[in-house]
Amino acid sequence: MTIQGQSNTSTKIQSMHESSKGSLVFVGTGLQLAGQISVLSRSYIENADRVFSIVPDAFAEEWLISLNPNHTSLQSYYAQADEVKNRRHTYKQMVEAMLVAVRKGEQVVCALYGHPGVFACVSHLAIAQARTEGFDSYMEPGISAEACLWADLGIDPGQCGHQSFEATQFLLYQHRPDPSTHLLLWQIALAGDHTLTQFSTTSDRLQVLVDLLSQWYPLDHEVVIYEAANLPLQQPRIERLALKALPQARLTVISTLLIPPSQALKLNEIVLAKLGISALELG
Numbered sequence: 001m002t003i004q005g006q007s008n009t010s011t012k013i014q015s016m017h018e019s020s021k022g023s024l025v026f027v028g029t030g031l032q033l034a035g036q037i038s039v040l041s042r043s044y045i046e047n048a049d050r051v052f053s054i055v056p057d058a059f060a061e062e063w064l065i066s067l068n069p070n071h072t073s074l075q076s077y078y079a080q081a082d083e084v085k086n087r088r089h090t091y092k093q094m095v096e097a098m099l100v101a102v103r104k105g106e107q108v109v110c111a112l113y114g115h116p117g118v119f120a121c122v123s124h125l126a127i128a129q130a131r132t133e134g135f136d137s138y139m140e141p142g143i144s145a146e147a148c149l150w151a152d153l154g155i156d157p158g159q160c161g162h163q164s165f166e167a168t169q170f171l172l173y174q175h176r177p178d179p180s181t182h183l184l185l186w187q188i189a190l191a192g193d194h195t196l197t198q199f200s201t202t203s204d205r206l207q208v209l210v211d212l213l214s215q216w217y218p219l220d221h222e223v224v225i226y227e228a229a230n231l232p233l234q235q236p237r238i239e240r241l242a243l244k245a246l247p248q249a250r251l252t253v254i255s256t257l258l259i260p261p262s263q264a265l266k267l268n269e270i271v272l273a274k275l276g277i278s279a280l281e282l283g
C-alpha cells in the first residue's frame with residue numbers, strides 16, 4: 001500500500017536533490033524524543049547534506065546524529081555561562097551559519113523542537129533571508145507544545161476558543177484577553193524581560209502580570225503550569241494553582257501557562273437577531 005505522504009515525500013526530497021543550488025528546509029521534531037516527528041520531516045533529515053538543530057537535550061541531538069551524522073547543534077550560539085548576549089544577535093548568527101552552508105550549494109535541513117514556526121523566529125528569519133538570496137526555502141509543520149497541552153489536559157480548544165500570546169508581549173502591549181476562552185501565555189518564565197538577555201523572570205514581574213490579569217480573572221482562579229514530557233518515560237508537569245500564587249511558582253524555560261475560561265460564553269444577541277435565530281434553538 002502506498003500512502004499519499006510517502007509519495008509526496010519522495011517527490012519533494014527528490015526535487016530537493018535535483019537542484020544544484022542550495023536549499024533550506026525547516027522541520028519540527030515535536031516535543032517528545034523521536035516519536036512526534038512526521039514521516040516527511042524525518043526523510044528530510046535523513047537525506048540532507050547537513051542538519052542543524054535546536055532540540056531540548058543531548059538525547060535528542062544523539063537521535064538526530066543517528067539519522068544523519070552531518071549534524072551541527074545551534075545551541076552554542078546562545079549566551080554561554082555568564083555571557084550577556086541579546087537573543088536577536090544569537091538568531092542572526094544562527095541564520096548566517098545556515099546560510100553559509102546553503103550558499104555552498106548544500107541541501108540544508110534545520111530541525112527545531114515542536115513546530116518550527118510557532119513562537120520560533122529563527123525559521124521565519126532564515127527562510128526570508130534564503131529566499132531573498134534566491135534559494136528554495138520552506139517549512140514543514142510539527143507537533144507544538146500547544147498540541148501536546150490540549151492532548152495531556154484533555155481540552156478541545158474548539159469548545160470555547162483560545163488565545164495565545166508570548167508572555168512579555170502580553171505584558172507590554174494592550175492585548176485584551178477574552179475570559180470566556182482559554183488563554184495560553186508562552187515563555188512565562190521570561191515574563192517582563194524586554195532585554196532578550198535573560199532566561200528567567202522575578203516574582204515582582206510576575207506580580208505585575210497577576211495584577212494585569214486580575215482585570216479579567218479572579219485572583220482565586222485556577223491556572224495551570226504545563227510542561228510536556230521530552231522523554232518517553234517522563235510524565236508531563238501539570239501543576240494547578242491559584243492565579244495569585246503565580247509569583248511564587250517554580251517556572252522553567254519550558255513552562256507554558258494555561259488560564260482556563262473564568263466566564264461562560266455569552267450569546268451575541270445582535271447577530272442572533274440578524275440571523276433570525278432564537279437563543280432557545282441553541283440549547
Ligand SMILES: C[S@@+](CC[C@H](N)C(=O)[O-])C[C@H]1O[C@@H](n2cnc3c(N)ncnc32)[C@H](O)[C@@H]1O
Binds near residue numbers: 031120189254
Ligand atoms: C521559543 S518557544 C518554542 C515553541 C516551539 N516552537 C513549539 O512549537 O512548541 C519556547 C516556549 O515554548 C513552550 N514550550 C517549550 N517546550 C515546552 C514543553 N516541553 N512543554 C510546554 N511548553 C513548552 C514554552 O512556553 C517555552 O517558553
